[in-house]
Amino acid sequence: xxxxxxxxxxxxxxxxxxxxxxxxxxxxxxxxxxxxxxxxxxxxxxxxxxxxxxxxxxxxxxxxxxxxxxxxxxxxxxxxxxxxxxxxxxxxxxxxxxxxxxxxxxxxxxxxxxxxxxxxxxxxxxxxxxxxxxxxxxxxxxxxxxxxxxxxxxxxxxxxxxxxxxxxxxxxxxxxxxxxxxxxxxxxxxxxxxxxxxxxxxxxxxxxxxxxxxxxxxxxxxxxxxxxxxxxxxxxxxxxxxxxxxxxxxxxxxxxxxxxxxxxxxxxxxxxxxxxxxxxxxxxxxxxxxxxxxxxxxxxxxxxxxxxxxxxxxxxxxxxxxxxxxxxxxxxxxxxxxxxxxxxxxxxxxxxxxxxxxxxxxxxx
Numbered sequence: 175x176x177x178x179x180x181x182x183x184x185x186x187x188x189x190x191x192x193x194x195x196x197x198x199x200x201x202x203x204x205x206x207x208x209x210x211x212x213x214x215x216x217x218x219x220x221x222x223x224x225x226x227x228x229x230x231x232x233x234x235x236x237x238x239x240x241x242x243x244x245x246x247x248x249x250x251x252x253x254x255x256x257x258x259x260x261x262x263x264x265x266x267x268x269x270x271x272x273x274x275x276x277x278x279x280x281x282x283x284x285x286x287x288x289x290x291x292x293x294x295x296x297x298x299x300x301x302x303x304x305x306x307x308x309x310x311x312x313x314x315x316x317x318x319x320x321x322x323x324x325x326x327x328x329x330x331x332x333x334x335x336x337x338x339x340x341x342x343x344x345x346x347x348x349x350x351x352x353x354x355x356x357x358x359x360x361x362x363x364x365x366x367x368x369x370x371x372x373x374x375x376x377x378x379x380x381x382x383x384x385x386x387x388x389x390x391x392x393x394x395x396x397x398x399x400x401x402x403x404x405x406x407x408x409x410x411x412x413x414x415x416x417x418x419x420x421x422x423x424x425x426x427x428x429x430x431x432x433x434x435x436x437x438x439x440x441x442x443x444x445x446x447x448x449x450x451x452x453x454x455x456x457x458x459x460x461x462x463x464x465x466x467x468x469x470x471x472x473x474x475x476x477x478x479x480x481x482x483x484x485x486x487x488x489x490x491x492x493x494x495x496x497x498x499x500x501x502x503x504x505x506x507x508x509x510x511x512x513x514x515x516x517x518x519x520x521x522x523x524x525x526x527x528x529x530x531x532x533x534x535x536x537x538x539x
Contacts, residue, residue, distance in 0.1 A: 178496040179488070179503075180516075180525045183226070185436045185478060187399035188347055190270050190502075192226035192527075193495050194516045197482055197506035198274040198350070198405075200231045200241065202286040207234065207247025209256045217260055220509055221267035222530055224516030228269045229504070230260070232276035232352050235337035236330075238301050239277035239358070242286050243294065248275070249333065254340040261345035267530070272348035273341050274405065275334055275392070279358030280305040280319055280367070281444075293317045304330070306362045307369040327374060327384065330358070335391040342396065349396055350403035351389050351435075355444030359385045360407050363426070364418035366445050382426050386433045393434025401436035403480075408442045408462035411449035418445070424466045428475035437478040439504060440466055456490065459483030463500045480504055488519035 180192045196217070203212045213230070221228050234240040234247040247253050257273070264271040283300040284293050294300030302318040304326070322330065338349050353359035361367035362384045368375050374383055385404070393402050406426070410417040427438055440463040443449050451458075463481035470477050481500035485491055486508045494500050508515055520527040521538050529537045 179492045179523065180520055180527060183478070183502055185401035188270065188401055190226045191268060192516065193502040194225055194491060194519065195227040195480065195502055195504045196220045196225045196229055196509050197504035198229040198231045199506050199510065200245065202242050202244040204244055204246040207240070207245065207249065207253050209246050209260060213246065214260050214263065218263045218267070219513040221264040221269035223514035224520070224527060225269050225509070227272050227348065228264045229350060230257070230273040232274050235275055235277055235333040238282060238304060239333070240282055241278040242284055243299065244286055248337045248340050251340065254344045257341070257344040265345065268528070270347050271345060272350060272403070273346045274350040274352050275337050275341065276352035277330060277333070277358040279303065279361045280317070281356050283317065304358060306367060306375065324372070331387050331391050334388045335395055338392040339395045347400050348403060349392055350405055350439060351385070351392055352405050353385045354405045354407040354441045356446070359388060360445060364410055364445050365416045366410055366412060366418070378422060378425065382429065386429055389430055389433040389435050402434055403437045403439050404430050404435045405439035405441055407444055408440050408459065408466065410445045411443045411451050412446060420462050420465050423462065424469035427466050427470050427477060428473050431475040431477040435477060437480055437501070438466060439480050439482065441482050454484060456484045456486070457481070457494070460494065460499060467500060478502070482506070488522045491519065492523055
């Protein structure tokens, strides 16, 4: 078999050794935004397991940008110092260390999923959440909401810029801007959540202005030889009202390339409990990545496209890359189930890859 999944992917001057990437997965296990030994083991084991790129979870660029009080952050030097040992270990295992920079927007200030996921009240230590415009029901609950002023939007952009600087100092080689899953940047893009009538609302150009400006800000401080990713939700999964869809996502893609993005990480949904996902089966989001990748090629934009969602099997991942349906695949739940998935996938695909010397006695052949 001619292998593609285990071929390197070069983005700028950064070579990722294979196309199996660890998707960012929130662990809700930090204290005051500080990553812990849990994060070191969680991310480090995936690097030991052979992933080409290991992405740290949605990491808040400010305290109010956390989804839960237990989210990791990178708004202080102390947090960056804790991330540094994790990035160093991931790199020492041959994987590319990456971090997702995030602001949860109106989906902030919630309890952890295993604690119910409901909003944390102000009395419990929660906070007023930031949003493009006024409050709307969040899973049936309305939470105190701050409609960001123009000056506050400038502050958000600066938060992403400074967070990127800290991430670089911590040793990360890739920074990903989180603009998906109903969080702040996605909220600005989608008419479902954005009722503004200024330069950040209304038209497609205005609604996408913030994600473009954040991407530009991150690119400005990120080295020319290192890539910037952006994760988007390709669709809101809402058909009964004006919403964000794959056509707008395809239109946005080359604009993000112009803003400095090197790879688009294509996910979907998360903007509203009214979403209707028709079938979350194998590769269920792949058609969106394909559509966007085709448009990127048509307009000649320099932007790689990665797929995520329902990718679990080695032959499935190999087919996606081999047939040019995406440049790389990201996996979340499958890496939770199998931290060493790439090592086993290489064996199934008859591909020779290096195992950690400490584990070679268990290598199948």
